[in-house]
Amino acid sequence: MNTLQVNVVSAEESIYSGRARFVALPGESGELGIYPRHTPLITRIKPGTVRIQDENGDEQLIFVAGGILEVQPNVVTVLSDTAIRGKDLDESKALAAQKEAEEALKSAKTEFDVALAQSELAIMAAQLAALRKYRQKR
Structure with a gap:
């Protein structure tokens, strides 16, 4: 093979x-x-x-x-x-980090802060999607 x-x-x-x-x-x-x-x-x-x-x-x-x-x-x-x-993905941690990134986006003062928060939001969304894929495969 x-x-x-x-x-x-x-x-x-x-x-x-x-x-x-x-x-x-x-x-x-x-x-x-x-x-x-x-x-x-x-x-x-x-x-x-x-x-x-x-x-x-x-x-x-x-x-x-x-x-x-x-x-x-x-x-x-x-x-x-x-x-x-x-198997090691933790939904509660990912949701907490997503909420934290949403708060950071709301309070962002500079373009850099906005970009950083948006990047973190994208990562957390991808992590939650990976968790859903993992659960479907089990």
Whole structure:
């Protein structure tokens, strides 16, 4: 069977490392699907869900808050400041962070503050969407 090595790394730890048949993730210009022997690529990724179909056919879901993707013919590396396994996503924490970002947006005084709050809102929305995807798969 044809597989590729997939590594998902956050600033704190290695979140996933293993062989996979397929990887899908949110690229800057849309959803990217990667199979073994993919053309080499380096690109930024948006906040969202990395879906990994492992070599057994099981699907692993990992939330990333954006980052960098490197694809080599037989290796995929995802680097993200924040990466959380689907099973470790916490809805109450995500909702609290979303509410905090909404408050920050309301009280923003500068364009920078607005952009920062909007970015955090987008990340929390993506995290909640990843949590919903994870729950549907279980």
